[in-house]
Amino acid sequence: MGSVRVRKETGNLFMNFRYQGRRCREQSTLSDTKTNRKKLQRIVDKVEREIEAGTFEYSKYFPNSKNLKHFEPQAQVPETMPMASSQPVGNLSMVQQAINDEHFPTFSDFADVWVSENEISWRRSHKRTIKGIIDGHLKPGFGEQKVSRITRAEILAFRSELAKVPGRKNAGLSPKRINSILAPLRQILNEAADRYEFNTPYRNIKPLKVPRTHVEPFSLEEVQLILNAVRPDFRPYYTVRFFTGMRTGEVDGLKWQYVDFDNRQILIRETVVDGKEDYTKTDGSQREIQMSQLVYDALRGQEKVTRGKSRFVFCTREGQHFDHNNVTKRVWYPLLAYLGLEKRRPYQTRHTTATLWLASGEAPEWIARQMGHTSTEMLFRVYSRYVPNLTRQDGSAFERLLTANFQSGGKENVSEKASEEPSGKEVHYEQ
Numbered sequence: 107m108g109s110v111r112v113r114k115e116t117g118n119l120f121m122n123f124r125y126q127g128r129r130c131r132e133q134s135t136l137s138d139t140k141t142n143r144k145k146l147q148r149i150v151d152k153v154e155r156e157i158e159a160g161t162f163e164y165s166k167y168f169p170n171s172k173n174l175k176h177f178e179p180q181a182q183v184p185e186t187m188p189m190a191s192s193q194p195v196g197n198l199s200m201v202q203q204a205i206n207d208e209h210f211p212t213f214s215d216f217a218d219v220w221v222s223e224n225e226i227s228w229r230r231s232h233k234r235t236i237k238g239i240i241d242g243h244l245k246p247g248f249g250e251q252k253v254s255r256i257t258r259a260e261i262l263a264f265r266s267e268l269a270k271v272p273g274r275k276n277a278g279l280s281p282k283r284i285n286s287i288l289a290p291l292r293q294i295l296n297e298a299a300d301r302y303e304f305n306t307p308y309r310n311i312k313p314l315k316v317p318r319t320h321v322e323p324f325s326l327e328e329v330q331l332i333l334n335a336v337r338p339d340f341r342p343y344y345t346v347r348f349f350t351g352m353r354t355g356e357v358d359g360l361k362w363q364y365v366d367f368d369n370r371q372i373l374i375r376e377t378v379v380d381g382k383e384d385y386t387k388t389d390g391s392q393r394e395i396q397m398s399q400l401v402y403d404a405l406r407g408q409e410k411v412t413r414g415k416s417r418f419v420f421c422t423r424e425g426q427h428f429d430h431n432n433v434t435k436r437v438w439y440p441l442l443a444y445l446g447l448e449k450r451r452p453y454q455t456r457h458t459t460a461t462l463w464l465a466s467g468e469a470p471e472w473i474a475r476q477m478g479h480t481s482t483e484m485l486f487r488v489y490s491r492y493v494p495n496l497t498r499q500d501g502s503a504f505e506r507l508l509t510a511n512f513q514s515g516g517k518e519n520v521s522e523k524a525s526e527e528p529s530g531k532e533v534h535y536e537q
Contacts, residue, residue, distance in 0.1 A: 108150035112138040119143065121150050125157055125164070128176060132168050132201070149201055167201050210302055213256065213294070214249035220294050231379040231387075236290055243268070243287050244294075253298040258307045261291070265314075281314035288313070319488050322450050323458040324348075326465075331445055339411075340437055342404035343420045343428075346372075347452070350395050351459035351477050353387070354452060355379055358428045360419045362412075365405055370397040372405075374478065378427050391478040460489050 108123030113133065119142055120133045136142040149167075156162035164177045211219070217240050225233050247264045248256055268284045279287075292308045299306035324332070329348050336344055347357055350372060359378035366373060372395040377386050386392050397405070408419055416425035430452070438452050456477075463473045470482040479485060 108154050110143050110146045110150060119146055121146055121153075123150055123153060123157075125162070126177060128173070130173055132171060132173075134201070210252045210254040210298075210304075212249065213251050213253050214245050216253050216298050217244060217294050220297055229385045230382070231384050234380070239287050239290055244291055248291075253295065254302065254304045256295065256307050258309065258311065261288075261307060261311060265311075280316075282316045285313045285316065321457040321488060322448070322454050323461040324447075324450075324454065326462065328447060329458060329462075332441065332447075335445055336441055337437065340433075342408040344455070345404040346401055346420075347455040348458055349398050349401050349462075351456050351463075352395065353377065353391075353456060353478075354430050355384075356386070356391075358418075358420065358430055359383060361417045362409075362419055363417070365409075365419060367402070367406070370402055371395065372397060372401075378430075381429065383427075387478075390480040393475060393478050395476050457489070460485065464489060 108121065110119055111122055112118070113120055117138055118134060119136045119138055120131050122129070122131050124130065134142075134146060136146065153162060153167060164171065165174060168174070221233075221237065221240065225236075228236065247267075248260075265284060265288060268287060269278045271279050288311075292311075295308045296306050298304075333341060333345060333348070343357070346352065346360075350357075352360070352372070352374070355377035356374055359376050360372065361376070364373040364375055374386060374391060374393050374395065377384055377391075405419065412419060412421050412425075415421070418425070418427045420428055422428065434452055439449060442449055460473060460477060463476070464470075470485055474480075474482045474485050477485070
């Protein structure tokens with residue numbers, strides 16, 4: 107069995123093991139300390155495992171060793187031989203690489219350190235998401251590698267493999283999901299590179315291009331159809347969903363203390379994520395939503411049913427907040443099927459609110475605040491294609507101006523133009 111010993115003349119450690127029936131001693135420049143003994147012992151153990159497996163190559167570990175002449179006769183060994191741990195021309199020997207790597211933690215160990223240092227600033231839902239990514243994807247991919255040995259090529263290969271992982275509907279993971287998995291990988295490697303002074307491998311790797319978000323809002327006629335047909339005990343719930351733009355967790359976690367009838371506002375302060383009460387998605391999600399008359403009336407009606415029974419506006423018989431998966435499967439999808447409407451996720455009620463606000467001509471800045479967006483950028487990026495048909499501001503006003511001023515018979519042309527219905531198939535809104 108291989109061992110680590112100390113040379114009395116120098117006080118330095120050397121490795122002692124047997125290979126092909128010969129006793130081998132390979133010197134190092136490491137002093138006799140407990141830490142250095144552990145480093146060399148791990149290398150000796152690795153050498154012995156490779157010897158047993160038949161994969162050991164002496165020259166890779168000890169490229170300048172005098173023992174090479176016994177195991178690799180073709181090797182040209184210099185007459186004056188430096189110590190085995192010295193650096194040969196070109197790459198470091200595997201021994202020196204192993205010794206150097208002892209300075210660096212494994213990806214798995216450093217990822218745990220990174221999480222422990224940062225989780226104090228994370229919301230519970232974000233912490234759960236990050237840990238899920240690390241445990242489910244990053245550790246299986248890079249766990250036992252030293253952080254300093256991970257290469258850019260390995261990161262790109264890992265990204266390619268993610269595209270093959272089954273996602274929703276058995277399709278591969280989406281570019282958006284892949285980017286969300288790679289984000290903590292980039293942060294972990296960059297932090298390790300700064301801390302241990304090596305070049306980060308996560309360089310010049312840009313996020314995948316994410317396709318534009320596809321939304322399928324309901325038309326006003328479909329909303330009316332749904333609200334007229336839904337179970338009476340769920341009508342206030344879906345009225346609030348369709349006309350406030352609240353996220354699923356926000357409406358399920360809405361408490362009576364955040365319903366301000368005097369100022370006709372719904373205060374978004376908390377949410378429900380994975381069945382647990384939590385802080386809102388982001389700081390920008392904290393907002394005040396103005397109640398329309400329909401929403402006001404719906405909440406007044408709901409007040410008679412659940413206020414005093416539960417903290418939550420919408421609750422089960424036991425007074426607990428809704429389980430959105432249960433409501434979706436038992437109420438929402440059966441209702442759409444009964445009405446012959448296309449199956450759509452309940453989150454489309456939020457998109458419906460945005461398109462209806464745009465249809466009514468509300469200011470984009472106001473809509474963005476109601477939705478919990480920090481700017482109008484997402485509003486226009488996601489919903490802009492619905493604006494022309496809903497507001498009838500599709501360029502016809504400019505056309506009428508030109509017709510009235512630059513063509514003869516302008517007034518007649520303007521009248522004819524104004525009577526035309528705007529075309530469009532995305533969403534129809536009757537004024």
